[in-house]
Amino acid sequence: MPKSLEKTRKKIAKKKGNITALHENSRDSQRLRRAQMRDDKLVKVASLRRKNDQPLIERAAYFQEAIRENDGQPLEMETIRALIQTFVHQHDEEFSKLKKERRAGRPASTREDLLRMKIAADEKEHENGFYxxxxxxxxxxxxxxKWEGAWSYLSTLKWVRISSNGQVQQAKFPPKGES
Structure with missing residues (x-):
C-alpha cells in the first residue's frame, strides 16, 4: 500500500504541529494533494497489473491441479495436449447456454461477447503455441x-509453448505480448 501521503502528512505535522486547518492553496496543502494523487496512481497501476497477471495465475493453477491429480508425477505429451484442449474449451458450455437463452433478433450480451473473444483468443493461442x-x-x-499462488514464484518455473501440432518451444516468463 502506498505510504506517500502518510509520510507527507507526518512531515507537515512535525513542522507545524497538529494540522487542523490549512489554507486551500498553501504549499503544504499542495504537497498533500500531490502525495494523494501519487498514492492513487500507484493503487491504480497495481490493480491494473494484478488484473493483467490474473489469467496466467489461473492457468498455472489449472495445470497445478492436473499435476496434483497425477500424484505429482510428470505428464505425457498426449495428456498435456488433452489438458490444453479442455482448458481452451472450458467456457464453451457457458457460451452456448448464453446463446440459447438470448431471444432471436436480440444483440449478444456483454458476457457473451467477452466469452466469444476469450474462446477465440485461446484457440488462436493454441494454434500458434499454448503457453x-x-x-x-x-x-x-x-x-x-509447491506453488502457493504467488506471482513472483512463477518465474522460477520453466515455461514452454506447445502448438496444436505438438511442437514444443522453450519460452520465457512472463510472456512479453506473445500470448
Whole structure:
C-alpha cells in the first residue's frame, strides 16, 4: 500500500504541529494533494497489473491441479495436449447456454461477447503455441506442485509453448505480448 501521503502528512505535522486547518492553496496543502494523487496512481497501476497477471495465475493453477491429480508425477505429451484442449474449451458450455437463452433478433450480451473473444483468443493461442509450465520435467513439476499462488514464484518455473501440432518451444516468463 502506498505510504506517500502518510509520510507527507507526518512531515507537515512535525513542522507545524497538529494540522487542523490549512489554507486551500498553501504549499503544504499542495504537497498533500500531490502525495494523494501519487498514492492513487500507484493503487491504480497495481490493480491494473494484478488484473493483467490474473489469467496466467489461473492457468498455472489449472495445470497445478492436473499435476496434483497425477500424484505429482510428470505428464505425457498426449495428456498435456488433452489438458490444453479442455482448458481452451472450458467456457464453451457457458457460451452456448448464453446463446440459447438470448431471444432471436436480440444483440449478444456483454458476457457473451467477452466469452466469444476469450474462446477465440485461446484457440488462436493454441494454434500458434499454448503457453504453460513445462509439465514433462520432474523438477519443474515439483516446483509447480509447491506453488502457493504467488506471482513472483512463477518465474522460477520453466515455461514452454506447445502448438496444436505438438511442437514444443522453450519460452520465457512472463510472456512479453506473445500470448
Amino acid at each position: 504453460l509450465p513445462d509439465l514433462t520435467e520432474a523438477d519443474n513439476v515439483v516446483l509447480l506442485n
